[in-house]
Amino acid sequence: MSVQKLIASAMLAAVVVSGPVYAAEARVLPDFTQIVEQEGKAVVNISTTQTVRETINAVPEEFNGDPFFEFFRRFAPPQQQERKERSLGSGFIVSADGYVMTNSHVVARADEITVTLGDKRTFKARLVGSDARTDVALLKINASHLPVAHIGSSANLKVGEWVLAIGSPFGFENSVTSGIVSAKGRSLPDENYVPFIQTDAAVNPGNSGGPLFNLKGEVVGINSQIYSRSGGFMGISFAIPIDVAVKVADQLKSEGKVSRGRIGVAIQELSPELAASFGLASPNGALINSVEKDGPADKAGLRAGDIVLKIDGQPVESSADMPRLIGAMRPGKPVAVEVWRNRARRVVTVVLAELKDEAPSIAEREFRQPQKPAEPQGENLSAIGLSLVELTPAQLKRLGIDYGLLVRKVSGPAERVGMAAGDVIVGVGSEPLKNPRQLREALNAARKGGTVALQVLRRGVTLFVPLTVEEGK
Structure with a gap:
C-alpha cells in the first residue's frame, strides 16, 4: 500500500473514532407521519362569532360645521348598528x-362557538370555563366516542427536543409544522x-x-403566542406547558373557575x-x-427586604417563579416560605388567601406627590449624588409611612443606578429608615466599593435600588 493511501486510511480511522457518537443519528430526521395519522384526528378547528355594537353618526364627520348638515344633525341622532366579527383558532x-x-x-x-372535527362534522360548543391568566379554556360539545389526544408531561421536555404543531393557521385546517424546543420557563x-x-x-x-x-x-403544550414584528411567524413561538393547562382545565371542569393563592407582597x-x-452569594x-x-404575609411576619428562596420546598x-408557585396553590393552604433575612435563612409559614380579579395590587395604590415642606431639614450626600429633605408629619401620613427622606436632586452614583428626584x-x-443618621x-x-440596598417609594410602589459607594468617597 502506498504512503498516501496509508495516510488517508489513518485519517479516516481517526475521524470515525474521535467523532461524536450521535453524529450518525443526527443525520436521520424524525418521521412525523404516524403522529399526524394517529393524533391529528383529535385536533379540531374552532370558529367563533361575536356581535359588535357600534354608534354611527347620521351626518358624516367631514361635514361637521356645515350649517346645512348641522340642521339635519339635530333631528338625526346617532344610530346603533350591529355587525358580526368572526375569528378562527x-x-x-x-x-x-x-x-x-x-x-x-x-x-x-364569543356569542357562538363552533367546533369542526377532522371528519368535517360540526358541533355548537358550550364554554365550560376560561382562565385569562393562563390563557386556557375548556369547551364541551355533545358528542361521544371521539378520538382523544394523548396527554404527556411538559416537565420531561428537554431543550433541543423535536416537537410538532398541528392547527389551522389562517384557516388552513390540520396544517402540520415541526421544530425543536428552543427554551423552557x-x-x-x-x-x-x-x-x-x-x-x-x-x-x-x-x-x-x-x-x-x-x-x-403526546401533547406537551398548547400553542398560544408568537413573537413577531410583522404579524407573521418569525421563528419564535410560545406554548403553555400541558402540566399547567391540565391543572387549570381540571378546576374549570369541576368548579367553572380557577382559584389561586396569594400572600400579599410586591x-x-x-x-x-x-x-x-x-449578603447573598448569588442573585437567586x-x-x-x-x-x-x-x-x-404581614400576619405571618414577612417584611420588606426578605428574599424568598423556597416555597413549599420548591426553589425560587x-x-x-414566585407568582407561578403561589398561584398554583389553593387558598387556605399553609405554605412554608424560606427567606433570607439578616444574612441568615429562616422559614415562615403563610396561610394563603384567594387571589381576586377585582383586588387592586400594591402597585396600583394611589400615590400623591409629597409637597415641598415649609421648613425642610436638608441632608446633602454629595458623595453619592443625593440631596435629601425630611418629610413633614402631614406628608408622611398622606403617603402612609412612618419616616422618609425625599430626593430633591440626584447626580453621580445615585443617578447612574436610576434614582430620580421625587423618590x-x-x-x-x-x-x-428612622433618621438621616441611619x-x-x-x-x-x-x-x-460596598453596596447599600435603598428601599425607595416611587409613584406608590416600593422597590430596592442597589447603590454602590465608590472607594474614597
Missing part, C-alpha cells in the same frame, strides 16, 4: 365525551403564571389553542448588586419590596 379533544381544550383568547367574548410581559415553552415550530394566527406534540405523540428581581448588599430568589398591611430561582427613601436593606452610617459602612 384551534383546539384538541381531551375526552371521548366531548371536552375540548383551547386558548382563552380564542373564545373570549420563558417569562413574557404581563404573563406571570405561565412558564412558557419556546419553540421554532412555525405558528401563525389560527394555530392558537392547538396542541404541541413530542415524538411520542416583589422585584434580585440583581447581583442587590444580592451582595444583603425574589426580593420582597413591600408587604400588604394585614395581608397573609427568580422573581418570575422617597424609606428603608436601608431590610430595616425601615442612612449615613450604612453608607459609611459600605465604603470602598
Whole structure:
C-alpha cells in the first residue's frame, strides 16, 4: 500500500473514532407521519362569532360645521348598528365525551362557538370555563366516542427536543409544522403564571389553542403566542406547558373557575448588586419590596427586604417563579416560605388567601406627590449624588409611612443606578429608615466599593435600588 493511501486510511480511522457518537443519528430526521395519522384526528378547528355594537353618526364627520348638515344633525341622532366579527383558532379533544381544550383568547367574548372535527362534522360548543391568566379554556360539545389526544408531561421536555404543531393557521385546517424546543420557563410581559415553552415550530394566527406534540405523540403544550414584528411567524413561538393547562382545565371542569393563592407582597428581581448588599452569594430568589398591611404575609411576619428562596420546598430561582408557585396553590393552604433575612435563612409559614380579579395590587395604590415642606431639614450626600429633605408629619401620613427622606436632586452614583428626584427613601436593606443618621452610617459602612440596598417609594410602589459607594468617597 502506498504512503498516501496509508495516510488517508489513518485519517479516516481517526475521524470515525474521535467523532461524536450521535453524529450518525443526527443525520436521520424524525418521521412525523404516524403522529399526524394517529393524533391529528383529535385536533379540531374552532370558529367563533361575536356581535359588535357600534354608534354611527347620521351626518358624516367631514361635514361637521356645515350649517346645512348641522340642521339635519339635530333631528338625526346617532344610530346603533350591529355587525358580526368572526375569528378562527384551534383546539384538541381531551375526552371521548366531548371536552375540548383551547386558548382563552380564542373564545373570549364569543356569542357562538363552533367546533369542526377532522371528519368535517360540526358541533355548537358550550364554554365550560376560561382562565385569562393562563390563557386556557375548556369547551364541551355533545358528542361521544371521539378520538382523544394523548396527554404527556411538559416537565420531561428537554431543550433541543423535536416537537410538532398541528392547527389551522389562517384557516388552513390540520396544517402540520415541526421544530425543536428552543427554551423552557420563558417569562413574557404581563404573563406571570405561565412558564412558557419556546419553540421554532412555525405558528401563525389560527394555530392558537392547538396542541404541541413530542415524538411520542403526546401533547406537551398548547400553542398560544408568537413573537413577531410583522404579524407573521418569525421563528419564535410560545406554548403553555400541558402540566399547567391540565391543572387549570381540571378546576374549570369541576368548579367553572380557577382559584389561586396569594400572600400579599410586591416583589422585584434580585440583581447581583442587590444580592451582595444583603449578603447573598448569588442573585437567586425574589426580593420582597413591600408587604400588604394585614395581608397573609404581614400576619405571618414577612417584611420588606426578605428574599424568598423556597416555597413549599420548591426553589425560587427568580422573581418570575414566585407568582407561578403561589398561584398554583389553593387558598387556605399553609405554605412554608424560606427567606433570607439578616444574612441568615429562616422559614415562615403563610396561610394563603384567594387571589381576586377585582383586588387592586400594591402597585396600583394611589400615590400623591409629597409637597415641598415649609421648613425642610436638608441632608446633602454629595458623595453619592443625593440631596435629601425630611418629610413633614402631614406628608408622611398622606403617603402612609412612618419616616422618609425625599430626593430633591440626584447626580453621580445615585443617578447612574436610576434614582430620580421625587423618590422617597424609606428603608436601608431590610430595616425601615428612622433618621438621616441611619442612612449615613450604612453608607459609611459600605465604603470602598460596598453596596447599600435603598428601599425607595416611587409613584406608590416600593422597590430596592442597589447603590454602590465608590472607594474614597
